[in-house]
Amino acid sequence: MLLVNPSSPNSPQSVLQRVFGYAAFRGAQAAIVDHIVDGGDALVLMPTGGGKSLCYQIPAIVRHGAGRGVALVISPLIALMHDQVGALEEAGVHAAFLNSTLSLDKAQRIEREMLSGRLVLLYVAPERLTAPRMLAQLDSLHARGLLSLFAIDEAHCVSQWGHDFRADYLALNVLHERYPGVPRVALTATADVLTRADIVERLDLGEARVFVSSFDRPNIRYAIAEKTDARHQLRAFIEEEHEGDAGIVYCQSRRKVEETAAWLGSEGVVALPYHAGLDAETRRRHQDRFLREDGVVMVATIAFGMGIDKPDVRFVAHLDLPKNIESYYQETGRAGRDGLPADAWMAYGLADVVNQRRMIDESPAAEEFKRAQRGKLDALLALAEAHDCRRARLLAYFGEEAGPCGAHQNACDNCRQPPVTWDATEAARKALSCIYRFHQNGGQRFGAGHLIDVLRGKTTEKVEQYGHAALSTFGVGAELGDQQWRAVVRQLVALGCIRAEGEFNTLELTSAAREVLRGEVNLQLRQQSVQAKRSTRGGKKGGGRKSRPPLPLDAAGLARFEALKAWRADVAREHNVPAYVVFHDATLAEMAQRMPTSLAALGEIAGVGVRKLEAYGHSILRLLND
Structure with missing residues (x-):
């Protein structure tokens, strides 16, 4: 167990403020971070944008500061590796990735950095992590006590019930067998109960503490x-x-x-x-x-x-x-x-x-x-x-x-x-009866367009060809328009009463249609309506390309915000990173609104860590002053 004094400069709270520039953890972040720092395994379910990455980045920084070596982040996403490594380096954290975009020379240099223990975080794909060469290198690190933790991102990929199953994830149970005592954290934004159980079983996380954050994204x-x-x-x-x-x-x-x-x-x-x-x-x-x-x-x-x-x-x-x-x-x-x-x-x-x-x-x-x-x-x-x-x-x-x-x-x-709803029980029975009559009349099947023509009593070439004007259901639905009938058919397909088959989406009844035909269920469907114009949030309409600032700003504040964005764009180009890696819009808007006049005041703004304050503080203050 790794106990860290909360007042230490290497404590999670200190790292959050010093490196990332935030005053407080959100939701369950603090509990998750403390658990992993102390060597515990965890399964973390947190919505996209909820701050999952901090849940392994901060323990990695804390454990590295205590001499525990490098943290391995397993992810299938090259874009995430590039983004997060760029952001960590901007914040003063030594990080790297190993993936197919690197030359052999560069990959070997990063491997040497890893083996030396100087790297804080290394991002790798699951197939590379379980390759014999990488496992031999991890064995060496483990023998020297320099494996800090394993973070398995997109953990739902290990489950056959998940929406993005990847066979390479199945081999990750080797981490539990081969490196006992090294904490593992599996993270995902999307997993129902069945998928969660699969993650726990396949990654051998039976003893892991499970953290489930609210899935609500109120914004x-x-x-x-x-x-x-x-x-x-x-x-x-x-x-x-x-x-x-x-x-x-x-x-x-x-x-x-x-x-x-x-x-x-x-x-x-x-x-x-x-x-x-x-x-x-x-x-x-x-x-x-x-x-x-x-x-x-x-x-x-x-x-x-x-x-x-x-x-x-x-x-x-x-x-x-x-x-x-x-x-x-x-x-x-x-x-x-x-x-x-x-x-x-x-x-x-x-x-x-x-x-x-x-x-x-x-x-x-x-x-x-x-x-x-x-x-x-x-x-x-x-x-x-x-x-x-x-x-x-x-x-x-x-x-x-x-x-x-x-x-x-x-x-x-x-x-x-x-929405306004209506009793569509009779309409549904008419549609299902018409499909049944098609089948009786020669065992044929037709698509939704022809079904609606018959229900509405339209004499088309196909209606005449098959003699469907003689059916008892011809014209029984003339009171409804084409879009209304399409909505009825769509919802009957959605409910499983109708199945579409073949290249032409011809319709046939399922066993679920019986109770509707018998009148045993009441169907309340959404009433078809003209789309109402949506209310805006005060945005401009018709061609301006400037995005709205995240905070209300007066004219002078808007000018400062745009000047800060232009400065940020120059820095991002110079460092070859996306602009948001330098600072988020929300951070720039707060600078423009509060207009700090000292480094201390600038450092109080969310998203301004020590490294960025040292690197950019004087430039920002000069720009705001001008």
């Missing part, structure tokens, strides 16, 4: 819109809420990524595509622009985002339905990492439900796994179709109770404007 506002014209809905959302802001737009296919990015560009939005089909140089260039420039929107598949620490992403939008709630939660969590207001917006329609169900049904996975994936998709569909608080439903999925967000300043769309 994120959730909204799910009925998909009508997704592209124009997205453009209206950006124009009304986030003109000039950085954001991420997720699409399911590479083609849709490129088409959406090009279209947004034609509409005056600075938008870049990112997917695995682009060459490595293009991906690197686009990612660098997103990280280093203001107001860039990245349109991407899920290949983008993991490990991106950019704090000022003001929105995450989905133009296609994710696979499950874990994916949705992790992807939306990339917005508002700085704790300032951000939006999670999604457009969702019938095709999304059909596509996700088909991907599960057609996958080569075992039936047990498919059942689990269907259950996870059902939970996400329930969130999308919900009439009540989305935040409460999201938290309930992770086992956390919460009341409706109601008057919360970032309340979800359902709490801000409760």
Whole structure:
């Protein structure tokens, strides 16, 4: 056990203030840090942006200061390695990474630094950590008492039930067997109860203390819109809420990524595509622009985002339905990492439900796994179709109770404007009966478009070809419009009463349709409505590229804030790091607001550690004075 005097300059509290410039820990951070510093194993569940990295960085610094050597951080994310090593070096902490981007000479130099015990933190990928060469080096460090701790980031990757399983993580149980006494901390932002149990079993963390922070991200506002014209809905959302802001737009296919990015560009939005089909140089260039420039929107598949620490992403939008709630939660969590207001917006329609169900049904996975994936998709569909608080439903999925967000300043769309519902029981029975009549009339199956034409009594070429005007269900739904019927069909697919099959998404009934057809259940569905214009947070509309400051500033304060950002951009270019690695926007805004006149006063601002005060303090004071 490593006992550290709380008043020591090497205590966790001192390191938090001296290195990172923060006066106090948040939530469970202090308890987690103390537990790991004293040599305990831990499983940490903390939302994206909740401060997970400090939970292993501070123990690593404290234990290194006590002569315990280097901490190994295991992560599959090259972007996270680059970002965190850059930020640690800026803060005066000796850190490095070993990954495929390094030359042989540079990798060998870093290995020598590790073996000497001079490194505080080393970031490695799981496959490199378990390679014979690395294990031999770790054996040497362990024999000399110079292995400080192991931090296993993105720990959900070890679970077959998680949303991002990686086989390389399965070999990490070697750490428990080979290096007893070296504390291990597994960290993740997204894990339901089943995934947590899998993490504990596969990483041999049975004796570990489990820390579960609240999954609530109160600064994120959730909204799910009925998909009508997704592209124009997205453009209206950006124009009304986030003109000039950085954001991420997720699409399911590479083609849709490129088409959406090009279209947004034609509409005056600075938008870049990112997917695995682009060459490595293009991906690197686009990612660098997103990280280093203001107001860039990245349109991407899920290949983008993991490990991106950019704090000022003001929105995450989905133009296609994710696979499950874990994916949705992790992807939306990339917005508002700085704790300032951000939006999670999604457009969702019938095709999304059909596509996700088909991907599960057609996958080569075992039936047990498919059942689990269907259950996870059902939970996400329930969130999308919900009439009540989305935040409460999201938290309930992770086992956390919460009341409706109601008057919360970032309340979800359902709490801000409760949806109108209607009794759709008869409409549902008509739709299901019509599908049944198709089957009786020659055993044929048809898609949603033809079904709706028959229900509305439209005499089309296909209706005449198959004689469907003679069906008893022809025209029985004329009172509802096309969009209303699409909403009914979508929700029946979501509820599992209808299944879409084949290349043309033809519809067939499932066993769950029986109780609806018999009138044994009452279906209250969301009433289709014209999308209301969203209220803004005071942002400007129509083309300005300057992002809004995180704090209210007068004209002089705004001028100081912009001057500080320009200075920061120069420093970031000189050091070849993203601007937020130098200082976050919130730190610059506080400088602009308080206008400190001494180094002591500047050092009291959150995010200004000793190293940065020494390196930049005089320059900042001169700039503010000017």
